[in-house]
Amino acid sequence: MAAVDPSGKPFPPLINDLILRAARGEKTEHVPVWVMRQAGRYLPEFREVRAENEFFKVCRTPELACEVTLQPLRRFDLDAAIIFSDILIIPQAVGMEVQMVPGKGPTFPQVLKEPSDLQHLNLNCNVKEELQYMLDALTFTRHTLNGKVPLIGFCGGPWTLMAYMIEGGGSSTQSKAKAWLYKYPEDSHILLKSLTKLLIEFLIDQVVAGAQMLQVFESHAGILTPECFKTFLLPYIKEIAEGVKSGLKRLNIDVPMTIFAKDAHYGIEELATTGFDIISLDWTIKPMRARHEAGQKVTLQGNLDPCALYGSENDIQDNVKKMLKNFGTQKYIANLGHGMYPDMCPESVQTFVNAVHNYSKLMNESS
Template sequence: MLQNDLLLRVLDGEVTERPPVWMMRQAGRYLPEFRALRDKYDFFTRCQTPELAAEITVQPVDIVGVDAAILFSDILVVPQAMNIPFEMKKGVGPWLEKPVRTANDVAQVIVPNIEERLGYVMEAIKLTKEMLNNRVPLIGFAGSPWTILCYTVEGSGSRDYTTAKEFCFTQPELAHQLLQKITDTTILYLKEKVKAGVDAVQLFDSWGGVLSADDYRNFSWQYLNQIVEALAPLTRVIVFAKGCWFGLPEMAASKAAALGVDWTCAPEIARELTGHKKVLQGNFDPSRLLAPRAEIKKKVKEMITAFGKEHYIANLGHGILPNVPVENAIAFVEAVKSF
């Protein structure tokens, strides 16, 4: 029995005494304890070593006091399992030596055996659950098929993902083949995560906002919704699509338990676009955590008041920045708890 099930109750549609609070990328570089492990082990070693992943996952629960843990991993473990050998290059970030851009490249991409290729993630979930000892729920996650396609076709991060868009617009059949393979793999992967013990899952569509509304529906949402449809009978699904306010009405009609909102969409507009009937999550600007603590607390209260305390999860509008002082992250969490 969970000691703190606030997040799950909100995702189930209950009215709660206060909003739950957690932060995207909360297990990350702003924590000295995380940096100590980063200095000893490279990025994917940390992802692929269950003991390290579990330790990193639990850090923000112990240090910052969030209402949920999110498994330390990366969206790129999924393409890695699909024969797309991403590495994390110093000073560059995600790096793929040979991007996927031809029919032959797409043919080499597989829908893998999840246990064989990603079993280490399931072990990390089991270890994390032991370490959490029923204190808070554990969230699993995956990237949206579109976001993974972006990295896969570009070969690295990009400002506007024009190479990925060109691939989709000039070779749409190939793009849909690749998106479907990523979708099928992601469904299998998240189902295994649920079996291993996660209490909810979040889908990150980090780069959906580079698409027009029509292209978003065609190259992103239809695949995201396949994942939502497959997972919703098994667990609670949160969808976070950065820069995709235009998709909120359609997303609100889906079986997603909650929708994440970034800081460019005002709470009142997000409520209106979702028909005042969906659990919403967000949308504190991560840079606001660099402000004085009194200002953070004031802005948190304004945010919760604007969303309304019911059917709401307090979070950031994107991942926490590495230069945020730990005390400021704690101030954010405490401001929500004391609302």
């Protein structure tokens, strides 16, 4: 990982490297834990920030992005921070407008309807220049963390970004985006290839700016057939892992990389061959099956059903015990199978995090 920021100022020494050791397959005294969307609307302090600031203003203001990134770490004994941003800043960088509409979520006023629309995009943009605000947020947050825990950078996967750019927002079927794969396969590859190139550059830039881990979110992976997965998703995910690691190697930097391909049960074995260090799992896959298909070379992450946090304190603790028993305490990072929901109770997150630490320590001591 980068020891100095882009200006040459040394980053603070890391105090808690537990999650980095787990990611590399090294022995850990207990299971590290963080939570997807751990900075978000379930926290009253986050809602206070958002009440005065539009969503993308928070993303584009390093001080605000840092503040909401650190909010959950003030409450919970988490083993990582993840920079507050959004996967859709990449479509913004290539020239598409994205609005965060209350009660609806991300919305594109203009979408890609046919291949000729690609000519209106700047797919060769200078991604560092366009998204410098996120890089500045990473650097500022890494210094502000003062070594407490590692800082995670992230991006959306090429297919997931393509789907948003065509659908214009959330969709249960992704039918418009999937139609491109069948009607316009060559143009789909052009778009995916272009996005992949930008993502490789952007992820390398994030590490130089201060990210100590990386996660790629292929949130719409499970909507694909196994054949489309192998044709339109897997090659680009592999290219990202290889491209980022190769680029960082030239800089004498190495950081763990996580792939989260939600609902892609059929693809775990293939994902394990892509070069990612960690495979993050949703809640619909059995841990022992995932370990069998992933093999022993990768670390697994996940996969408690987020809705389990609606249960009682005892129920949450019992579900954590079951999860740890099934995954084991080594080469494993505890997390939810997806992100926090806005109406969840912060105290339930506290119960989840404490249970992971306490029960994994007990399991290690008794083994």
